[in-house]
Amino acid sequence: MGTRILTVKENILAANTKEAGIIRELLNRHNIGMINIMSSPGSGKTSVILQTIHRLRDRYRIAVIEGDIASSMDTDKITRLNIPAVQINTSGGCHLDARMTRKALDALDLDRINLIFIENVGNLVCTADFDLGAHKKVVILSIPEGDDKPHKYPVMFVEADVVLVNKTDVLPHFDFKLEEFPAIISGLNPSARVFPVSAKTQDGLNRWISWIEETFSGTSCEDS
Amino acid sequence: MGTRILTVKENILAANTKEAGIIRELLNRHNIGMINIMSSPGSGKTSVILQTIHRLRDRYRIAVIEGDIASSMDTDKITRLNIPAVQINTSGGCHLDARMTRKALDALDLDRINLIFIENVGNLVCTADFDLGAHKKVVILSIPEGDDKPHKYPVMFVEADVVLVNKTDVLPHFDFKLEEFPAIISGLNPSARVFPVSAKTQDGLNRWISWIEETFSGTSCEDS
Numbered sequence: 001m002g003t004r005i006l007t008v009k010e011n012i013l014a015a016n017t018k019e020a021g022i023i024r025e026l027l028n029r030h031n032i033g034m035i036n037i038m039s040s041p042g043s044g045k046t047s048v049i050l051q052t053i054h055r056l057r058d059r060y061r062i063a064v065i066e067g068d069i070a071s072s073m074d075t076d077k078i079t080r081l082n083i084p085a086v087q088i089n090t091s092g093g094c095h096l097d098a099r100m101t102r103k104a105l106d107a108l109d110l111d112r113i114n115l116i117f118i119e120n121v122g123n124l125v126c127t128a129d130f131d132l133g134a135h136k137k138v139v140i141l142s143i144p145e146g147d148d149k150p151h152k153y154p155v156m157f158v159e160a161d162v163v164l165v166n167k168t169d170v171l172p173h174f175d176f177k178l179e180e181f182p183a184i185i186s187g188l189n190p191s192a193r194v195f196p197v198s199a200k201t202q203d204g205l206n207r208w209i210s211w212i213e214e215t216f217s218g219t220s221c222e223d224s
Numbered sequence: 225m226g227t228r229i230l231t232v233k234e235n236i237l238a239a240n241t242k243e244a245g246i247i248r249e250l251l252n253r254h255n256i257g258m259i260n261i262m263s264s265p266g267s268g269k270t271s272v273i274l275q276t277i278h279r280l281r282d283r284y285r286i287a288v289i290e291g292d293i294a295s296s297m298d299t300d301k302i303t304r305l306n307i308p309a310v311q312i313n314t315s316g317g318c319h320l321d322a323r324m325t326r327k328a329l330d331a332l333d334l335d336r337i338n339l340i341f342i343e344n345v346g347n348l349v350c351t352a353d354f355d356l357g358a359h360k361k362v363v364i365l366s367i368p369e370g371d372d373k374p375h376k377y378p379v380m381f382v383e384a385d386v387v388l389v390n391k392t393d394v395l396p397h398f399d400f401k402l403e404e405f406p407a408i409i410s411g412l413n414p415s416a417r418v419f420p421v422s423a424k425t426q427d428g429l430n431r432w433i434s435w436i437e438e439t440f441s442g443t444s445c446e447d448s
Binding site: 008040041042068069070071073092094121122123124125126142144145146148149151152153154155167169170173174 | 232265266297318348369370372373377
């Protein structure tokens with residue numbers, strides 16, 4: 001039975017990668033950048049996205065795809081900002097996949113968007129395996145989760161373009177060695193950028209915002 | 225393809241439930257209690273287990289089954305206490321299953337144990353679906369993760385016998401409505417017990433320890 005399950009998983013991943021390629025072509029045709037944001041539950045994906053919207057909305061036409069197992073609490077927070085948001089409820093599924101993402105994109109007016117954030121399901125394991133057609137993958141790890149997580153959940157960190165270390169405002173209350181953390185990440189993934197931030201106090205957000213602007217300079221409103 | 229995947233998942237779950245039943249019979253024959261502890265990464269599973277061992281080791285002969293995607297960092301912490309611990313590395317898998325659990329039990333001397341803690345893979349989604357043959361399911365949610373998590377990840381909380389709200393020592397630094405939290409849980413799962421604890425300061429651990437003693441009174445060393 002093990003081999004059969006493995007084959008099914010390989011087939012699923014192969015089909016997903018093909019669909020992700022189609023999505024990237026679609027986005028490129030529309031000159032849209034897309035970022036897949038992943039983390040455990042409660043690391044601060046929604047808060048980071050909200051702060052990022054505030055800082056970039058005068059330069060980018062932003063949309064958000066919200067992945068959740070149940071509820072639309074996060075989507076409601078986004079739409080309150082008058083930002084287009086599409087809710088995907090996975091009905092228990094532990095990650096988004098490319099097919100769900102494509103369906104969400106169908107619900108957006110791609111000619112009026114140039115930057116999309118995907119808030120994936122809160123899961124540090126399953127989300128890492130599925131290419132959603134995004135151009136960049138961002139992992140958020142929050143200070144209370146502990147600095148040992150990259151060793152315990154390596155796949156996610158090996159795949160990431162950026163690691164945001166969120167909730168730095170509570171650093172004094174936890175045993176998280178922030179100064180040594182970039183070396184832990186570069187040991188797993190030498191090209192990943194590490195940005196310590198606090199979505200609450202807004203500390204450190206400038207470097208994250210600059211990284212987005214450098215990465216997606218060709219897609220800003222000013223160029224279109 | 226969707227239907228085929230669903231059928232495979234149903235087959236996997238049915239096979240798992242059957243295996244879990246065999247495990248429970250095996251445990252009952254040996255008069256062993258087993259608790260499956262689940263949470264997101266970094267909620268404090270290992271710390272809670274370590275504190276629980278300290279408080280119960282003179283009354284129970286304890287063993288631990290440690291589920292991890294990679295690494296044996298947590299198992300090393302347990303064995304340092306001279307407590308038998310079996311490591312299961314899932315090689316990327318996002319949860320333990322009954323087959324893995326049975327294999328781990330094979331590596332333990334069941335005639336010399338009367339209480340087993342399973343530390344599942346850090347995952348608030350996938351672990352909830354798989355019965356491991358344990359008698360009780362415990363979910364740990366830590367204060368920094370936020371009080372909205374039961375609504376966003378309901379399956380886990382609907383299934384739980386106990387919800388441990390860990391890291392209460394940092395409550396003043398987070399917006400977590402601890403007083404209202406038991407009502408949120410009882411709205412999803414009226415029979416679940418909610419115990420606020422801090423594995424760090426040991427605050428609140430007495431109620432959790434008493435619950436274990438009441439639940440597994442028949443398996444303590446004194447009775448054997």
